[in-house]
Amino acid sequence: MLSEVALTARCNLRCRFCYLDDGAATTGAEMDTAEVKRVLDTIRREAQVPSVSFTGGEPTLRPDLPELIRYARDEAGLRVNLITNGTRLTAALVAALREAGLHSAQVSVEAPEAGVHDTLTQVAGSHAESLAGVARLREAGIRVHTNTTANRLNLHLLARLPAFVKSLGLERFSLNMVIPCGRPGREFGGLNLRYEEMGPRVLEVQAEAARCGVEFMWYSPTPACLFNPVAHRLGNKGCAACDGLLSVSPSGDVLPCSSWPEPVGNLLRQPFRQVWRSRRARRLREKRAAPSACRRCDEFALCQGACPLYWRHFGYDELRPAWHAARSPRPTAAATSNLAAAPCRSQARRASEA
Numbered sequence: 211m212l213s214e215v216a217l218t219a220r221c222n223l224r225c226r227f228c229y230l231d232d233g234a235a236t237t238g239a240e241m242d243t244a245e246v247k248r249v250l251d252t253i254r255r256e257a258q259v260p261s262v263s264f265t266g267g268e269p270t271l272r273p274d275l276p277e278l279i280r281y282a283r284d285e286a287g288l289r290v291n292l293i294t295n296g297t298r299l300t301a302a303l304v305a306a307l308r309e310a311g312l313h314s315a316q317v318s319v320e321a322p323e324a325g326v327h328d329t330l331t332q333v334a335g336s337h338a339e340s341l342a343g344v345a346r347l348r349e350a351g352i353r354v355h356t357n358t359t360a361n362r363l364n365l366h367l368l369a370r371l372p373a374f375v376k377s378l379g380l381e382r383f384s385l386n387m388v389i390p391c392g393r394p395g396r397e398f399g400g401l402n403l404r405y406e407e408m409g410p411r412v413l414e415v416q417a418e419a420a421r422c423g424v425e426f427m428w429y430s431p432t433p434a435c436l437f438n439p440v441a442h443r444l445g446n447k448g449c450a451a452c453d454g455l456l457s458v459s460p461s462g463d464v465l466p467c468s469s470w471p472e473p474v475g476n477l478l479r480q481p482f483r484q485v486w487r488s489r490r491a492r493r494l495r496e497k498r499a500a501p502s503a504c505r506r507c508d509e510f511a512l513c514q515g516a517c518p519l520y521w522r523h524f525g526y527d528e529l530r531p532a533w534h535a536a537r538s539p540r541p542t543a544a545a546t547s548n549l550a551a552a553p554c555r556s557q558a559r560r561a562s563e564a
């Protein structure tokens with residue numbers, strides 16, 4: 211299991227695809243230093259998770275970040291990762307983070323072109339500042355990779371990412387889809403991509419990454435009937451809500467994931483076991499939020515119905531052909547004499563994924 215602690219909802223950028231609402235930066239409560247340390251102790255000693263990612267908002271806005279990293283490493287015994295936009299990573303701050311024990315960092319870079327990146331972050335010059343942060347982390351010997359959120363504005367540039375990250379001296383990068391909540395949830399159809407169109411793009415990026423000799427990581431859960439990442443050696447990408455992920459908000463709430471602002475408990479007020487065994491957390495682990503027809507599918511263990519927030523936003527139209535095929539009678543022995551003309555359901559699925 212993985213864990214993440216959002217140290218703040220504040221951010222110096224205004225990314226158009228951010229899962230936070232516009233008002234969250236000024237209205238949300240933040241744990242103080244002592245409270246974050248309590249949560250770190252809970253993550254290691256009660257949840258028994260070996261690592262933590264500090265995220266936000268923008269976690270470098272917290273002046274106590276080096277202290278929290280040091281505590282996580284030395285007192286809680288956690289491996290520490292930082293998820294950041296990189297724009298505030300001065301040489302002095304990077305040196306302090308390295309000294310405190312930061313093991314790795316993920317820096318958001320939304321396009322190989324500065325104009326597209328800055329349009330998405332809505333802050334001029336942020337692309338150059340993020341790349342400077344990447345360079346400083348790399349020079350300090352901190353393991354770093356970039357992450358890009360695929361959307362309508364950068365879709366045409368995704369295949370250029372492998373060569374771009376290699377030019378930065380990096381060995382790996384990751385890609386995910388916009389989750390339709392927060393700002394993109396209100397901008398229906400503006401930046402969001404659909405599952406059915408992402409498969410070919412992901413495979414294009416994967417092929418280019420192999421050509422460039424860099425590692426490509428695909429993060430988003432996708433329904434196996436539309437795009438099967440396992441079949442393409444990209445790993446199992448089911449929903450991790452209250453399952454493979456312990457996500458803690460700036461106020462200490464435990465969220466299904468950072469994009470799902472409906473708490474299942476609070477680690478400052480409740481023991482971890484009580485939160486994790488709550489009725490709602492159990493239902494999420496049981497994938498009760500997945501479409502009911504998906505839960506009856508033979509492949510459900512593979513994708514677990516993908517992202518519930520996606521279906522809440524878009525509805526199920528993309529899935530209906532697969533549901534219809536699953537309800538269709540299996541071919542008889544006579545009908546299977548010509549498999550090319552009448553492929554079985556699993557063959558049809560494999561063909562659709564090729």
